[in-house]
Amino acid sequence: MQIIISGLIFGCVYGLAGLGMVLIYKTTGVVNFAQGEMAMITTFVSFLFLSSLNMPYLVSFFLALAFAAILGIVIYQVFMKRIQNQSHIFQMVMTLGLFLILNGIAGLIWGHHPTSYPEAIQGAPFQIGSVFVTPNELFVVGLTAVLMLLFFFFFKYSKVGLAMRASSQDITAAELMGVKVSTVFLSIWAIGAILGGVAGMMTAPITFLNINMMFTVLVMAFAAAVLGGFVSLPGALIGGLIVGVFENLVSYYGSPEMKMVYTFLLIVVVLYIRPQGIFGGEKMVKKV
Numbered sequence: 001m002q003i004i005i006s007g008l009i010f011g012c013v014y015g016l017a018g019l020g021m022v023l024i025y026k027t028t029g030v031v032n033f034a035q036g037e038m039a040m041i042t043t044f045v046s047f048l049f050l051s052s053l054n055m056p057y058l059v060s061f062f063l064a065l066a067f068a069a070i071l072g073i074v075i076y077q078v079f080m081k082r083i084q085n086q087s088h089i090f091q092m093v094m095t096l097g098l099f100l101i102l103n104g105i106a107g108l109i110w111g112h113h114p115t116s117y118p119e120a121i122q123g124a125p126f127q128i129g130s131v132f133v134t135p136n137e138l139f140v141v142g143l144t145a146v147l148m149l150l151f152f153f154f155f156k157y158s159k160v161g162l163a164m165r166a167s168s169q170d171i172t173a174a175e176l177m178g179v180k181v182s183t184v185f186l187s188i189w190a191i192g193a194i195l196g197g198v199a200g201m202m203t204a205p206i207t208f209l210n211i212n213m214m215f216t217v218l219v220m221a222f223a224a225a226v227l228g229g230f231v232s233l234p235g236a237l238i239g240g241l242i243v244g245v246f247e248n249l250v251s252y253y254g255s256p257e258m259k260m261v262y263t264f265l266l267i268v269v270v271l272y273i274r275p276q277g278i279f280g281g282e283k284m285v286k287k288v
Helices: 002-028 035-052 056-081 087-108 137-155 158-167 169-176 181-207 214-228 232-251 256-273
Strands: 127-128 131-133
Touching: 002 035, 002 131, 002 137, 002 181, 002 214, 002 232, 035 056, 035 131, 035 181, 035 214, 056 087, 056 181, 056 256, 131 232, 137 158, 137 181, 158 169, 158 181, 169 181, 181 232, 214 232, 214 256
Parallel strands: none
Antiparallel strands: 127 131
């Protein structure tokens, strides 16, 4: 039970990172491989607020998320908007280039030595039944639940959410109905960067703060998104929980070095049985 609970807690981090990737892909059709490095930069900025400016955690948290939104907007306006009418493969290569650029810039600014990062809520672990959890782990679970509820109501009931859903289904039809698709894309990149930033600040206390801390998280978030179907927002979160539990079980009963191998083996098996993913819906048949 301890292994499963621990897996669910870190699965929340995978789910948040995967949620940002799915959100961008669902609307723009682009897999953002720079998502992890954007989150890493945001986490370093939050640490700058904490350590150099001595700001309270909550203040630095929200200021870092504001920075993440600005970073997402800048990346879309400067890089992605210029090639949004190009093939998706070119846009994907652009995100890979941004991955390398952001990683290199972070290395030049902050170096390559890992640094400890404070937890959101510090305190000794306490026992619930036969399971030990820390206050920070409960914070991660609670924050994930709150964000999922906010996104549910945002996409279902707000005009901006409706515009995003319309753009994800048919860009041309959305434009004909008066939706400013470029503004929607801008908002999506900002929200995706914010979700990544949250995942980064939840990851840093566990893995230490360094420029490569989000690589494994990015891979596992991608795996979670694929497992969930890559078009389903709830599927990304549930896929993250499945991946988190599965890798913990593999690490405990098998070998920690093989957890990524077995995780992708699980995905291959699932996709062989259900190619569209668990929550990907049924295949669509088009007549041309």
